[in-house]
Amino acid sequence: MVQRLVLRLGCGPASVDVCGKHTGPQDNNNTSTPSTPIARLRHRRRSSEAVGEASKENGGRLLVNDQNKYKSMWIRAQSTIWMIGSFALVVYMGHLYITAMVVVIQIYMAKELFNLLRKANEDRQLPGFRLLNWHFFFTAMLFVYGRILSQRLYNTVTSGKFLFQLVSNLIKYHMVICYSLYISGFMWFILTLKKKMYKYQFGQYAWTHMILIVVFTQSSFTVANIFEGIFWFLLPATLIVINDIFAYICGFFFGKTPLIKLSPKKTWEGFIGASVTTMISAFVLANIMGRFQWLTCPRKDLSTGWLQCDPGPLFKPEYYTLPEWFPHWFPWKEISILPVQWHALCLGLFASIIAPFGGFFASGFKRAFKIKDFGDSIPGHGGITDRMDCQMVMAVFAYIYHQSFVVPESVSVDMLMEQIMGSLPFEQQYALYTRLGEMIQRRVTGHS
Known part of the structure; x- marks a missing residue:
């Protein structure tokens, strides 16, 4: 009952607290902590609001002035040590595992960026729309990694005629496969357009493509660096x-x-x-x-x-x-x-x-x-x-x-030979050998 009375009376200039003391306007220089629970709660709220306004005016608080900086530093240090240790282990395992790590990072980045413009109410009215975003994501992944790793995949498959033929066909028709997947997603998007949701859906469509550009542009360069030598990554x-x-x-x-x-x-x-x-x-x-x-x-x-x-x-x-x-x-x-x-x-x-x-x-x-x-x-x-x-x-x-x-x-002779032997069939290798021999013979004859 007393608490209800206090809540109703508030802390106005003429209000009286539960002890019967007058709670008129306090002196601005008085920094003592209020005695009642309600007053203390309001005092904390006013203090936090004042700190918030001050931080907004100053644009934020420098770490050197932050009261909780050592706690923040300890949490950050623990995470950093864990990340560096995991990263070192993956690097030790080699090129393919580093590439797999890059793929996992891409998936997490896409998930975080997809969620930025996600609105729960609209998503509930558009079942399957999130799945469409990931359809475009994995289509882009197939396109980018197919272009980067196709030659290395071709070099890896050296045994088994059926497997070699399958990989060769996948590489040959890679562009067709990727385009078919993309155009199917495009048609899927058109068929899911819903009245009063057009603006949100087209905004999500554009946002999805922006994410794909940001994520896969840099990742294509990252993977290329890895296979040029882990040093360059x-x-x-x-x-x-x-x-x-x-x-x-x-x-x-x-x-x-x-x-x-x-x-x-x-x-x-x-x-x-x-x-x-x-x-x-x-x-x-x-x-x-x-x-x-x-x-x-x-x-x-x-x-x-x-x-x-x-x-x-x-x-x-x-x-x-x-x-x-x-x-x-x-x-x-x-x-x-x-x-x-x-x-x-x-x-x-x-x-x-x-x-x-x-x-x-x-x-x-x-x-x-x-x-x-x-x-x-x-x-x-x-x-x-x-x-x-x-x-x-x-x-x-x-x-x-x-x-x-x-x-x-x-560039060295060994590197050129590896590219020739790995990418050209025997007939083209022999043709190159013949033409190169003729060119060298003409040059030797001309000098003599």
């Missing part, structure tokens, strides 16, 4: 992880100057500290990774066996003599540097300066949809998409850089 991905970790650590302890309004917790101190650390790590890690053939050899098929190959000039050490004064202070007279380390510096520079803008883009995107994270599958980090924003930008750059500046230096 592992180093860029590791640099992004290092940049993210040290941006967090430097901002955690030293961050005072906000970097960009889209990401209020990002600071200049974290950005600069992470950039320096990433550049150093790129140079050092390239030297370490470049000495393992398991990481540097390209995979020409879909097998999982151990690899051995000629590492090529990029992964053969070059020795540089140090100045005469250097051995007086340090126990080295010369150092060995792999040529690929100079390329690693370019990757490190991009990972430090340009790739973080992928994260800024994702932050702006989340603000547009008024969400904190894309998902909650990784404690302390958000969703899978939250971890892949910078990786997507980096994967595309790594592939373009490799094809533009590295591949011309890595």
Whole structure:
């Protein structure tokens, strides 16, 4: 009864609390905790609202000023250690397993992005509409991976005439199969159009295709990097992880100057500290990774066996003599540097300066949809998409850089012979042999 009376009376200027004390306007300088439960509850609400308004005005709270930063850091550290350990295990297992990991990541990313514009009421009126989204997703997956892995699948199937013929036909009619699946999904979409739901359905249709472009564009480059040599996948991905970790650590302890309004917790101190650390790590890690053939050899098929190959000039050490004064202070007279380390510096520079803008883009995107994270599958980090924003930008750059500046230096007679023997039938190999012999004979005759 007393509680009902208190709730009815409230805390107005002329109200009386349960103890009979006058509860008129309090002095603004009085910061003592209210005595009654109802007053304490309202006091907490006013405090939380004030903190919320302050954080909105300031654009967010820096980690260095966050009261719960150590708890957040511990949760984030546990998740990071788990992810790094799992990632290292998959890398050790080889190219095919890394590709499978990329596929799983794609599925989780698509799920998180599909859910952004999902409305429960509309979905209940459109049974099977979610299934249509996944139909387009797996059609796009078949198209992308079919184009990337078709030659390697052809090289893998070496025994069994029936299986070889089946794979050959699948590769030959790959485009027809993919188009048939897509056009069936297109017709399915048209047949499911429902009155008063057109706008929502066409919005979902466009959103689905945007997701496919974002997810599969970067993944196609990622898988191509993997089969060019795990090195060209592992180093860029590791640099992004290092940049993210040290941006967090430097901002955690030293961050005072906000970097960009889209990401209020990002600071200049974290950005600069992470950039320096990433550049150093790129140079050092390239030297370490470049000495393992398991990481540097390209995979020409879909097998999982151990690899051995000629590492090529990029992964053969070059020795540089140090100045005469250097051995007086340090126990080295010369150092060995792999040529690929100079390329690693370019990757490190991009990972430090340009790739973080992928994260800024994702932050702006989340603000547009008024969400904190894309998902909650990784404690302390958000969703899978939250971890892949910078990786997507980096994967595309790594592939373009490799094809533009590295591949011309890595072409060898052995690599050309492997391509000829693996992709041309015997008749074309013999024709190539004959024509090449005639060309060489004419050149020798002309010089003589």
